[in-house]
Amino acid sequence: MRAKAAGMHSKDCVKVAVRVRPFNKDSHFFLFPFKSYLNPPIVWFCPSLTLLPPPPERGDAGSRCIVSMVTSSITIQDPRESQSRRSFCFDYAYWSHSGFTRDRGGLYVPEEPGGRYSDQDSVFQDLGEGVLENALQGYNATLLAYGQTGSGKSYSMVGYGPNKGLVPKLCDRLFHHRENRTPGVFFSMLEIYNEQVVDLLSRGSRTPGGLRVREEQQRGFYVEGLRTVPCDSAPQVEQLMDSRSHMLIILQLKQIFSKESITKQSNINLVDLAGSERQRSSGSEADRLKEGTAINLSLTTLGNVISSLADVAVGKKVVHIPYRDSVLTKLLQSALGGNSRTVMIATLSPADICYEESLSTLRYAERAKRIQNRAVVNESPTERLVKELKAENARLLQRLSRLGQEGRRANDETKELRQLLTHNELQIRAIQTLWEQHLQEALKDWEQQYANITQERRMMQMHPYILNINEDTQLSGVVKLFIQEGEWDIGLCDSTPRYISIKGLGIQERHAVFRNEQRRVTLTPLAGSKVIVNGNSISQTTELQHLDRLILGSNCTYLFIGFPSERGGDDWSRYDYDYFQSELAAAEGIHLGESSAGSSQTDPSLLAVFYDFIKLMPMVAEANQMSQELNKDVEFKLEIKNLALSDSKGHDLKKEIVIIVTAVGRKQVWMWSKTKFVNRKFLMEDAYQLHQAEKSRDNIAEGLSTAVLPRDKDPFWDPVEPLLLGSAHLWLQSLAFRIPLEEQLEVLGSEGTEEAILQAQLVPCTSTGLAQGEDDILIDPSELLGRRLDFQLVLEQCCGLRWIREARDRGVQIGFRLFDCSHPFYSPAVWHNVNPLLDHRVHFASLHTSQRLLDYLQSSAVVLELWGLQEGCTDLVSSGGSEDDCRGHLHHRGGRSS
Numbered sequence: 003m004r005a006k007a008a009g010m011h012s013k014d015c016v017k018v019a020v021r022v023r024p025f026n027k028d029s030h031f032f033l034f035p036f037k038s039y040l041n042p043p044i045v046w047f048c049p050s051l052t053l054l055p056p057p058p059e060r061g062d063a064g065s066r067c068i069v070s071m072v073t074s075s076i077t078i079q080d081p082r083e084s085q086s087r088r089s090f091c092f093d094y095a096y097w098s099h100s101g102f103t104r105d106r107g108g109l110y111v112p113e114e115p116g117g118r119y120s121d122q123d124s125v126f127q128d129l130g131e132g133v134l135e136n137a138l139q140g141y142n143a144t145l146l147a148y149g150q151t152g153s154g155k156s157y158s159m160v161g162y163g164p165n166k167g168l169v170p171k172l173c174d175r176l177f178h179h180r181e182n183r184t185p186g187v188f189f190s191m192l193e194i195y196n197e198q199v200v201d202l203l204s205r206g207s208r209t210p211g212g213l214r215v216r217e218e219q220q221r222g223f224y225v226e227g228l229r230t231v232p233c234d235s236a237p238q239v240e241q242l243m244d245s246r247s248h249m250l251i252i253l254q255l256k257q258i259f260s261k262e263s264i265t266k267q268s269n270i271n272l273v274d275l276a277g278s279e280r281q282r283s284s285g286s287e288a289d290r291l292k293e294g295t296a297i298n299l300s301l302t303t304l305g306n307v308i309s310s311l312a313d314v315a316v317g318k319k320v321v322h323i324p325y326r327d328s329v330l331t332k333l334l335q336s337a338l339g340g341n342s343r344t345v346m347i348a349t350l351s352p353a354d355i356c357y358e359e360s361l362s363t364l365r366y367a368e369r370a371k372r373i374q375n376r377a378v379v380n381e382s383p384t385e386r387l388v389k390e391l392k393a394e395n396a397r398l399l400q401r402l403s404r405l406g407q408e409g410r411r412a413n414d415e416t417k418e419l420r421q422l423l424t425h426n427e428l429q430i431r432a433i434q435t436l437w438e439q440h441l442q443e444a445l446k447d448w449e450q451q452y453a454n455i456t457q458e459r460r461m462m463q464m465h466p467y468i469l470n471i472n473e474d475t476q477l478s479g480v481v482k483l484f485i486q487e488g489e490w491d492i493g494l495c496d497s498t499p500r501y502i503s504i505k506g507l508g509i510q511e512r513h514a515v516f517r518n519e520q521r522r523v524t525l526t527p528l529a530g531s532k533v534i535v536n537g538n539s540i541s542q543t544t545e546l547q548h549l550d551r552l553i554l555g556s557n558c559t560y561l562f563i564g565f566p567s568e569r570g571g572d573d574w575s576r577y578d579y580d581y582f583q584s585e586l587a588a589a590e591g592i593h594l595g596e597s598s599a600g601s602s603q604t605d606p607s608l609l610a611v612f613y614d615f616i617k618l619m620p621m622v623a624e625a626n627q628m629s630q631e632l633n634k635d636v637e638f639k640l641e642i643k644n645l646a647l648s649d650s651k652g653h654d655l656k657k658e659i660v661i662i663v664t665a666v667g668r669k670q671v672w673m674w675s676k677t678k679f680v681n682r683k684f685l686m687e688d689a690y691q692l693h694q695a696e697k698s699r700d701n702i703a704e705g706l707s708t709a710v711l712p713r714d715k716d717p718f719w720d721p722v723e724p725l726l727l728g729s730a731h732l733w734l735q736s737l738a739f740r741i742p743l744e745e746q747l748e749v750l751g752s753e754g755t756e757e758a759i760l761q762a763q764l765v766p767c768t769s770t771g772l773a774q775g776e777d778d779i780l781i782d783p784s785e786l787l788g789r790r791l792d793f794q795l796v797l798e799q800c801c802g803l804r805w806i807r808e809a810r811d812r813g814v815q816i817g818f819r820l821f822d823c824s825h826p827f828y829s830p831a832v833w834h835n836v837n838p839l840l841d842h843r844v845h846f847a848s849l850h851t852s853q854r855l856l857d858y859l860q861s862s863a864v865v866l867e868l869w870g871l872q873e874g875c876t877d878l879v880s881s882g883g884s885e886d887d888c889r890g891h892l893h894h895r896g897g898r899s900s
């Protein structure tokens with residue numbers, strides 16, 4: 003169904019469309035919240051490294067559709083309250099949830115002709131064609147996709163496989179359209195991360211601190227030094243575009259109409275925003291360096307700008323539109339309330355579990371449709387100059403003819419007029435020649451590119467080669483390095499004739515040697531360099547087989563393509579980036595999937611963790627490499643947290659990836675979350691780039707310089723803090739019978755390692771703390787109901803503390819929570835001792851034992867947490883001191899050493 007509400011807005015209002023996607027079969031990418039992990043070609047492994055079939059459908063399975071559409075209005079129902087529904091009306095509403103089928107070519111089309119399903123074509127006809135037409139007329143045009151992660155933004159904007167989205171369709175049409183106009187399409191692409199602009203076409207040479215956003219009166223905000231490449235075909239744009247995490251693609255159209263002697267220049271901005279929910283969710287994690295906040299700044303500010311503009315549209319007084327508050331809104335200034343024709347597509351998940359998000363997207367969209375833009379056809383200053391010169395010449399000619407009629411053809415004035423005319427003509431011609439030269443240069447560039455492609459094809463038919471494998475599948479295979487006959491060094495250096503030059507973290511000047519002799523290719527690592535073949539590190543000459551996987555340095559990944567005779571018709575696509583990383587993980591003993599009894603069911607949370615693990619592995623390798631080169635003395639290691647731990651009811655805790663950070667010399671340890679690590683890594687790259695720039699400028703000897711950063715800005719550093727080492731369960735059931743309990747508990751680390759043995763007791767006692775005897779034991783716990791219960795928790799001793807054994811200048815504390823006491827309790831810190839006496843006793847009392855407390859005692863454990871202290875960090879203290887803190891249910895008397 004494609005519904006249009008005719009003539010609802012004046013033509014310069016932002017056009018808003020909503021689209022609701024089908025239920026999803028797989029939602030694994032929700033678990034790793036980066037745009038980069040869209041549509042992951044995931045690989046499931048069992049311990050023997052055989053590929054397993056994908057896990058059963060999850061994602062939206064079991065969800066209910068809460069969205070309905072009638073013509074251009076859309077209604078969403080609150081899944082918790084059947085009476086509560088909200089309706090919205092937009093310029094277009096696309097039903098892509100049901101009523102579709104997949105045709106032979108893999109296209110999703112309506113089940114029957116004229117069916118309600120909106121396919122990619124119909125969306126393009128409504129939205130894409132208009133955007134293109136506007137741009138061809140010389141207006142700036144913006145296409146903006148907004149919506150929750152996984153709601154279908156990329157599907158609508160870019161598309162998947164044969165189901166091409168708006169951007170590729172727009173490009174097809176653009177290059178098709180252009181025939182009778184002088185070509186001039188220029189492409190740039192950027193990402194905004196942490197309020198820094200990253201040029202995605204100049205990945206190899208990232209500018210520390212990002213590119214600068216400047217403002218000019220004529221141009222508005224623009225990115226200084228952003229790479230722009232000329233394009234002349236849709237596939238070329240597609241190849242450039244299908245990159246990870248792009249946020250803003252700018253297609254610059256420069257058209258010359260030679261007959262009319264006019265040129266038009268316009269921009270098409272294509273904006274694929276990060277999941278809208280990230281505005282809220284990722285702000286929850288505070289980091290000292292505040293990256294989280296900056297990531298969200300763009301989206302939050304976009305929301306504020308849209309709100310303010312919507313207020314302006316309904317006549318409210320708005321003092322200021324906060325465009326300047328974020329990079330994204332600066333760059334979208336003309337798209338929102340400025341000189342642009344703008345279309346926004348708001349994408350929705352149909353599922354009940356996404357209700358809050360979908361409602362918030364609809365609210366956003368509703369505000370956006372009120373925004374009014376003031377689009378004008380763009381004339382560049384040169385354009386205006388040509389026009390002005392022509393107009394002036396027309397005036398001069400008129401004046402001349404008038405003088406002629408008056409019989410004054412050869413006086414000083416006519417001479418001056420003629421001179422001016424010639425001068426203007428020359429200027430016009432010069433401007434036009436310059437413009438044509440510019441286009442000629444672009445044409446020359448394209449010719450060169452085609453010549454390169456032909457040459458490359460010829461080489462592929464003759465020699466073995468290595469093919470780059472990128473995290474983004476579209477960028478894989480872009481680099482082909484041919485191994486011609488003889489011996490070839492591979493590495494950073496490109497000064498010798500027989501050299502294959504590569505760049506990357508951890509790549510040495512001379513990294514390894516390829517030998518292509520007698521139709522065999524071998525690879526020999528050179529001293530100190532990292533080379534991994536099929537997941538295993540090699541140090542000796544190794545013969546390569548067709549489709550071997552190579553990792554050079556920290557993370558330069560290549561697929562080896564053998565001689566043409568070996569190639570056959572094999573499908574190389576399975577050897578994607580994830581395959582490489584999974585193979586590495588397998589070599590480290592990280593597998594996934596239980597192959598037991600033919601079952602391929604994998605715990606979904608483990609699947610997510612495994613997926614995170616292989617995604618983070620190369621980043622950790624890079625962080626380690628940077629740390630080493632910057633002399634930071636810090637090591638990063640991936641760990642699966644809570645692999646072996648459970649909660650107070652014995653249920654497994656959610657497993658997640660953490661990054662253990664160790665300052666090796668100082669033996670200090672931190673535990674970082676995935677988000678924190680990813681943010682920090684970005685800052686580490688900055689520090690690293692700075693260092694590289696400094697090194698090449700000052701020619702500093704390797705290893706002598708560290709990036710000079712004040713400590714509080716150093717991404718490799720953090721203040722020391724207590725670290726949760728592990729936990730043990732002390733089950734409380736005996737208290738319900740007033741039976742004393744003495745236990746030797748194994749404190750397990752989060753991955754299942756034994757961190758210590760903890761001796762603890764539960765002692766039922768009188769109100770004055772005297773231990774009760776056998777006579778007080780209860781047969782039936784319900785006898786406690788309504789009566790007073792006193793008991794003491796005694797932490798006696800810790801034995802065999804691994805934490806202290808590793809470094810003597812450390813200490814430990816035990817922390818725990820009980821029933822409904824809001825704050826945790828901590829034993830006093832003990833230092834420097836592998837078997838410290840804790841001798842810590844806390845008295846608890848319930849004045850009227852409730853059924854709830856009784857249930858708690860019978861079914862729960864107190865989780866005793868072992869906290870590691872390091873030199874320089876402050877002890878953990880029990881925050882509540884008074885008896886009232888336990889809300890009258892369970893009182894305690896402050897912990898004391900007996």
Ligand SMILES: Nc1ncnc2c1ncn2[C@@H]1O[C@H](COP(=O)(O)OP(=O)(O)OP(=O)(O)O)[C@@H](O)[C@H]1O
Binds near residue numbers: 022036152154155156
């Ligand atoms: N209209 C549609 N028809 C068929 N499938 C769709 C449609 N919209 C989305 N999908 C499918 O839903 C899944 C999620 O969509 P998509 O990747 O486009 O989400 P997204 O909003 O771009 O997510 P993210 O914010 O993570 O980038 C994909 O598998 C996609 O193929």
